[in-house]
Amino acid sequence: MTLFDFIQRLLGRQKPSGTMAKERLQLVLAHDRSDLNPELLEQMRREILEVVQRYVEIDIEEGDVSLETEDRVTALVANLPIKRARPLPALVAAAAAVGMAQAPDPEAPQELAVPLASEPTEDPAPADPD
Amino acid sequence: MDAVTSAPARIILICSGKGGVGKTTLTANLGIALARLGERTVVLDADFGLRNLDLLLGLENRIVYTAQEVLAETCRLEQALVKHKQEPNLALLPAGNPRMLEWLTPEDMQRIVAMVAERADYVLIDCPAGIEDGFKNAAAAAREAIVITTPEVSAVRDADRVIGLLNTRGVAPVQLVLNRVRPKMMASQEMLGVEDVTDILALPLVGLVVEDEQVIVSTNRGEPLTLNGNGSPAAKAYQNIARRLRGEAIPLEDPSKARKGLRARLMNKIRKTTGLF
Ligand SMILES: Nc1ncnc2c1ncn2[C@@H]1O[C@H](COP(=O)(O)OP(=O)(O)OP(=O)(O)O)[C@@H](O)[C@H]1O
Ligand SMILES: [Mg+2]
Numbered sequence: 001m002t003l004f005d006f007i008q009r010l011l012g013r014q015k016p017s018g019t020m021a022k023e024r025l026q027l028v029l030a031h032d033r034s035d036l037n038p039e040l041l042e043q044m045r046r047e048i049l050e051v052v053q054r055y056v057e058i059d060i061e062e063g064d065v066s067l068e069t070e071d072r073v074t075a076l077v078a079n080l081p082i083k084r085a086r087p088l089p090a091l092v093a094a095a096a097a098v099g100m101a102q103a104p105d106p107e108a109p110q111e112l113a114v115p116l117a118s119e120p121t122e123d124p125a126p127a128d129p130d
Numbered sequence: 131m132d133a134v135t136s137a138p139a140r141i142i143l144i145c146s147g148k149g150g151v152g153k154t155t156l157t158a159n160l161g162i163a164l165a166r167l168g169e170r171t172v173v174l175d176a177d178f179g180l181r182n183l184d185l186l187l188g189l190e191n192r193i194v195y196t197a198q199e200v201l202a203e204t205c206r207l208e209q210a211l212v213k214h215k216q217e218p219n220l221a222l223l224p225a226g227n228p229r230m231l232e233w234l235t236p237e238d239m240q241r242i243v244a245m246v247a248e249r250a251d252y253v254l255i256d257c258p259a260g261i262e263d264g265f266k267n268a269a270a271a272a273r274e275a276i277v278i279t280t281p282e283v284s285a286v287r288d289a290d291r292v293i294g295l296l297n298t299r300g301v302a303p304v305q306l307v308l309n310r311v312r313p314k315m316m317a318s319q320e321m322l323g324v325e326d327v328t329d330i331l332a333l334p335l336v337g338l339v340v341e342d343e344q345v346i347v348s349t350n351r352g353e354p355l356t357l358n359g360n361g362s363p364a365a366k367a368y369q370n371i372a373r374r375l376r377g378e379a380i381p382l383e384d385p386s387k388a389r390k391g392l393r394a395r396l397m398n399k400i401r402k403t404t405g406l407f
Pocket of ligand 1: 146154259310311343
């Protein structure tokens with residue numbers, strides 16, 4: 001450790017490199033083990049937020065979806081602070097919209113959310129012969 | 131080595147993912163240590179492309195045949211096994227030679243290991259670096275494994291990949307050796323600690339080997355540290371691994387937390403709180 005590092009540590013400005021190594025490893029191994037690259041994770045995060053937003057108003061800025069790993073078990077951990085639940089009509093619309101690619105715009109008037117639900121959603125799968 | 135078989139042989143893969151972390155050194159030292167404890171031991175060099183195990187054991191001039199000739203039935207197994215002069219309980223079997231273009235299949239590996247296992251208590255397989263074909267071949271016949279790593283991010287990450295592969299292959303138990311530990315750096319947290327690595331990899335630790343210049347000296351001589359009761363820290367560590375493998379309960383001491391005299395303890399404390407030296 002150089003004198004500079006030492007002073008930085010005394011001042012609490014820098015973590016010891018061993019600690020940094022552990023933190024960096026935990027992050028990279030969570031991704032290695034799940035075979036999810038940061039891009040896929042980001043896409044999943046966006047989709048999860050969309051779904052959750054149909055039911056509750058959440059703080060998007062504070063929302064966090066990440067991978068954590070312990071004892072070789074990797075978990076998807078979502079921390080989504082809820083501002084408030086949506087009023088009932090919006091909830092009904094949200095329920096109707098399940099399966100839609102797009103979430104109702106939270107800022108839009110609620111009536112607008114309803115027509116979205118009447119847009120053709122995925123066709124019910126035709127009965128499989130076998 | 132006679133053909134009296136008792137318990138089935140322990141077939142242990144020594145692997146790491148990352149290269150140069152100490153697989154071959156561990157295989158050589160562990161092989162000698164087990165042999166000295168009376169176990170009939172065969173070390174199999176599966177890293178035939180860049181074989182080194184012969185050199186570390188001082189047997190480089192005595193290799194005539196390899197597993198390939200045994201499988202092709204151009205020689206008998208006894209002819210291919212190179213017995214160690216000072217430690218006749220130990221024999222080396224090179225999987226192949228570097229001029230060989232095509233190696234054996236995983237099935238070949240299983241066949242040769244089965245033959246060797248009939249006349250041994252321990253078969254240690256020195257794995258090549260990487261996780262490709264060389265690894266897959268070496269792992270084909272392994273029942274258990276020792277993953278060796280150093281306390282560095284790249285080595286630990288690669289070890290994690292290998293552990294994942296071993297798990298899917300059903301190799302068990304998989305145990306960990308942490309090599310090239312620098313107690314001072316660990317104490318000042320400028321290196322991943324022992325617990326950091328065992329936490330992350332979630333494997334039981336079977337050995338801790340400190341960074342030791344004697345390892346290099348012994349490699350130069352072609353005489354593993356465990357051969358002549360050398361009292362160096364690494365030699366003791368290798369001996370302890372051998373004994374733990376046989377089921378002896380030998381406590382693992384974290385060298386970065388070693389409690390010595392009052393003065394040493396005090397210095398350790400100062401070091402830990404200040405990271406000064
Ligand atoms: N505990 C130790 N202290 C000091 N040097 C060590 C220690 N362990 C290994 N080394 C040195 O590290 C180098 C690599 O060791 P070794 O050849 O055993 O690694 P390896 O994992 O078999 O490498 P490869 O992946 O190339 O097969 C050697 O020079 C060896 O002397
Ligand atoms: Mg090697």
